[in-house]
Amino acid sequence: QRMIKRVERALSDNELVLHYQPKVNMRTAEVVGAEALIRWHHPERGLLPPGEFLPVIEDSDVMLELGDWVIREALRQMTLWDQQGLRLAVSVNVSACQLQRTDFVEKLEQALREAGRIDDPRLEIEITETAAISDLCHVTRLIEACRALGVQFSLDDFGTGYSSLTYLKLLPVQTLKIDKSFVLDMSRDAEDHAIVSGVTGLAKAFDLTVIAEGVESVEHGSLLLGLGCELAQGYGIAPALSPERLPDWANHWK
Numbered sequence: 001q002r003m004i005k006r007v008e009r010a011l012s013d014n015e016l017v018l019h020y021q022p023k024v025n026m027r028t029a030e031v032v033g034a035e036a037l038i039r040w041h042h043p044e045r046g047l048l049p050p051g052e053f054l055p056v057i058e059d060s061d062v063m064l065e066l067g068d069w070v071i072r073e074a075l076r077q078m079t080l081w082d083q084q085g086l087r088l089a090v091s092v093n094v095s096a097c098q099l100q101r102t103d104f105v106e107k108l109e110q111a112l113r114e115a116g117r118i119d120d121p122r123l124e125i126e127i128t129e130t131a132a133i134s135d136l137c138h139v140t141r142l143i144e145a146c147r148a149l150g151v152q153f154s155l156d157d158f159g160t161g162y163s164s165l166t167y168l169k170l171l172p173v174q175t176l177k178i179d180k181s182f183v184l185d186m187s188r189d190a191e192d193h194a195i196v197s198g199v200t201g202l203a204k205a206f207d208l209t210v211i212a213e214g215v216e217s218v219e220h221g222s223l224l225l226g227l228g229c230e231l232a233q234g235y236g237i238a239p240a241l242s243p244e245r246l247p248d249w250a251n252h253w254k
């Protein structure tokens with residue numbers, strides 16, 4: 001309870017920040033986007049990763065407040081980068097409790113309008129399979145309504161939840177994110193390699209975009225390219241960077 005109050009104060013005291021992990025096309029060497037990942041500039045404890053405070057506030061109203069802030073902040077940053085000539089699609093993580101809100105789409109539209117991005121959202125929402133499947137009917141309608149606003153969806157950590165092909169067929173997402181646990185071991189573990197290969201093939205068959213997480217090495221990259229998965233994210237490319245550092249990184253990355 002004290003921790004929830006403390007995060008709420010962090011939000012109003014501007015101690016929360018978004019860092020952005022680049023997403024690249026390994027074939028064309030293009031920087032295609034960035035995933036917003038929250039951090040807490042704690043006055044005593046330094047920069048805290050989300051695992052230190054998100055689980056505590058999940059299912060509280062503060063999580064909803066934080067979720068709203070993440071979307072508004074990411075849109076604001078995107079416009080700043082646009083002004084610097086860096087045109088990126090930005091993705092944000094949205095948790096199950098946010099998706100359950102009946103006013104999610106309304107709030108999103110309001111945020112796009114206030115950010116002046118209603119005509120060019122270039123925003124993607126990452127949801128986990130588990131969150132999507134917990135209320136499939138509601139989430140399906142929500143995705144459709146957001147897509148009508150030009151906002152895209154990706155299924156995060158794909159392969160780790162109770163993914164069934166039926167769900168995949170029903171969910172109108174545009175992108176599958178292959179979970180890093182499969183990518184990390186794909187050079188040593190034949191089954192993980194087969195899973196990455198299978199998900200990539202599945203994405204093609206469903207006409208979806210596919211992106212691999214956890215790309216840490218050149219070997220990961222070449223294996224993925226060999227399987228036809230061109231988009232990637234991971235420490236081998238870049239960790240999450242502060243918004244000030246990202247433009248410089250993007251200009252020098254090849």
Ligand code: G
Nearest residue numbers: 036037038049050051054070093094095240
């Ligand atoms: O940055 P890091 O790799 O430590 O992130 C850990 C987890 O926290 C990731 O799985 C990510 O999905 C989650 N996360 C990071 N930022 C946000 C956010 O803004 N909202 C939600 N709901 N989850 C986030």
Ligand code: G
Nearest residue numbers: 093156157180213214215216233234235236
């Ligand atoms: O899927 P999720 O939103 O949890 O992904 C973000 C998380 O993955 C963050 O905790 C981030 O630090 C972590 N991450 C990003 N790239 C890599 C990587 O190449 N290797 C590993 N092990 N973790 C990564």
Ligand code: NA
Nearest residue numbers: 035093126156
């Ligand atoms: Na994510």
